[in-house]
Amino acid sequence: ISGCGNSRTLVYQFTVTDECGNVTSGVSTYFIFDETAPVITAAAPLTVECNSANVQGEIQAWLANNGGATATDGCGGVLTWTSDYGINAVPDCADAQVITVNFTVTDECGNSSNTASTINIEDTTNPNLVCPPDITVECGAPNTNAIILTWLATATANDRCDIDVAVTNDNAANVFAAACGRTGIQTVTF
Numbered sequence: 001i002s003g004c005g006n007s008r009t010l011v012y013q014f015t016v017t018d019e020c021g022n023v024t025s026g027v028s029t030y031f032i033f034d035e036t037a038p039v040i041t042a043a044a045p046l047t048v049e050c051n052s053a054n055v056q057g058e059i060q061a062w063l064a065n066n067g068g069a070t071a072t073d074g075c076g077g078v079l080t081w082t083s084d085y086g087i088n089a090v091p092d093c094a095d096a097q098v099i100t101v102n103f104t105v106t107d108e109c110g111n112s113s114n115t116a117s118t119i120n121i122e123d124t125t126n127p128n129l130v131c132p133p134d135i136t137v138e139c140g141a142p143n144t145n146a147i148i149l150t151w152l153a154t155a156t157a158n159d160r161c162d163i164d165v166a167v168t169n170d171n172a173a174n175v176f177a178a179a180c181g182r183t184g185i186q187t188v189t190f
Helices: 055-064 144-152
Strands: 008-017 023-032 046-049 079-083 097-107 112-122 128-130 156-158
Touching: 046 055, 055 112
Parallel strands: 046 112
Antiparallel strands: 008 023, 079 097, 097 112, 128 156
């Protein structure tokens, strides 16, 4: 009688016969159970760049391959893989982070083993910076400072991995390379 995997029940009938032809029979049952978990290898970590055009595709391919983990089972051939990635799912682009994923392999008899690994989402790409065009202001005009402050505020930046990109500048010293009088050129680094 077959069970799950290679588990089975074997029924043996024993018969004894004496010299006069008298027969006695008895039945005994031999049970083979599968209570041993599959043997699993360690999953490898995955590292992806958060601004990659295919972050989710890379993660899904890694999950479909069970993080590179493999498993064998001595008492059956059908193994089912699952992971808890859905619990820790990340958006298409997220700040740099590390996500732990647990892979579980289960045999036909419900015995299971697991291994854990990580998805390392890195941000190694610089943000995009758009500097304002050069300006010329009239020395001594009453609104010169307002014009400069407005100009400084027009620098913008964006980053696929971080929505809060801060743009700063080195205008604090407000030092001009003088040409004549109070005229001059100031280079601002954003």
